[in-house]
Amino acid sequence: MMDEKQALALGDDALILGHRLSEWCGHAPSLEIDLALANIGLDLLGQAQFFLALVGDADALAYRRDEDGFCNCLLVEQPNGDFARTVARQFLFSAWQELMFAEMAGSADARMAAIAGKARKEVIYHASFAADWMVRLGDGTDESHRRMAEGLDFCWRFTDELFAGSWAGLRAGWDARVDAVLREAGLARPKLGRGVTGGREGRHSEHLGHILAEMQYLQRSFPDAVW
Amino acid sequence: MTPIWEVFVRAKGGLSHRHVGSVHAADAKMAVSAARDVYTRRMEGVSLWVVPSAAITASDPGEAGPLFEPAADKVYRHPTFYKVPDAVKHI
Numbered sequence: 001m002m003d004e005k006q007a008l009a010l011g012d013d014a015l016i017l018g019h020r021l022s023e024w025c026g027h028a029p030s031l032e033i034d035l036a037l038a039n040i041g042l043d044l045l046g047q048a049q050f051f052l053a054l055v056g057d058a059d060a061l062a063y064r065r066d067e068d069g070f071c072n073c074l075l076v077e078q079p080n081g082d083f084a085r086t087v088a089r090q091f092l093f094s095a096w097q098e099l100m101f102a103e104m105a106g107s108a109d110a111r112m113a114a115i116a117g118k119a120r121k122e123v124i125y126h127a128s129f130a131a132d133w134m135v136r137l138g139d140g141t142d143e144s145h146r147r148m149a150e151g152l153d154f155c156w157r158f159t160d161e162l163f164a165g166s167w168a169g170l171r172a173g174w175d176a177r178v179d180a181v182l183r184e185a186g187l188a189r190p191k192l193g194r195g196v197t198g199g200r201e202g203r204h205s206e207h208l209g210h211i212l213a214e215m216q217y218l219q220r221s222f223p224d225a226v227w
Numbered sequence: 228m229t230p231i232w233e234v235f236v237r238a239k240g241g242l243s244h245r246h247v248g249s250v251h252a253a254d255a256k257m258a259v260s261a262a263r264d265v266y267t268r269r270m271e272g273v274s275l276w277v278v279p280s281a282a283i284t285a286s287d288p289g290e291a292g293p294l295f296e297p298a299a300d301k302v303y304r305h306p307t308f309y310k311v312p313d314a315v316k317h318i
């Protein structure tokens with residue numbers, strides 16, 4: 001009954017974005033933001049464990065799988081950039097996750113529904129945190145506005161992929177949510193051509209390989225090492 | 228300079244909010260969010276208060292003698308001469 005491909009995609013999204021956010025640890029603009037981003041990263045890591053465990057051995061899937069076996073969307077593997085780009089990536093992704101989990105909470109598969117119910121509460125905060133910073137930076141100083149607009153432009157090209165396949169129906173709700181925040185932030189909706197896709201099929205940007213090299217190094221060099 | 232806010236956490240229903248520390252935040256909304264992320268990430272609380280540090284008036288350390296020392300020899304002010312039933316918590 002469960003859609004294994006879907007569980008893998010959601011687990012990989014959460015795993016890779018969680019890892020990206022962990023890269024901010026010790027580098028964020030302030031202690032408060034450092035902890036906020038780490039908290040979000042840990043929420044995502046928890047989601048990844050749940051979803052990957054539905055498919056198989058979560059540790060093996062995270063640490064022993066090659067790049068072309070990952071089916072996370074391209075958005076989550078993009079480098080952090082500055083804080084504004086991280087905020088843009090988080091808002092666009094969390095707004096999608098919030099809608100997707102709301103729908104999945106009613107899933108016929110009890111395990112998917114249970115994970116969605118728990119994750120949704122986490123994601124509501126992620127989306128609200130990121131939306132808040134979109135508005136603060138977009139409607140802030142000239143420099144913060146410029147950086148927020150640049151971050152948004154960069155991330156925008158990867159958003160089409162979120163609505164591939166059975167998730168196409170989430171688009172209208174996502175558009176409405178995003179447009180409302182952009183309006184409040186004084187940011188223009190980016191006008192970009194065709195979106196970049198491929199992550200869901202295992203065709204990734206060069207960035208994923210670097211993430212995996214760091215994430216998988218220990219288990220590849222010392223299989224089954226524990227501490 | 229980003230303002231400082233004092234953070235108070237209610238550990239669970241029925242208890243009072245207790246001071247736990249402070250955060251930097253531009254406004255009250257950001258302060259609540261920062262307090263949530265810094266001070267309740269290990270299930271420490273069910274409710275938060277944030278108060279601008281600048282709104283707090285403190286006693287003058289130079290007046291600590293007249294303010295606090297007279298209480299030192301008034302042991303009879305402690306309610307230690309009553310038996311508190313075991314079932315009464317949080318006193």
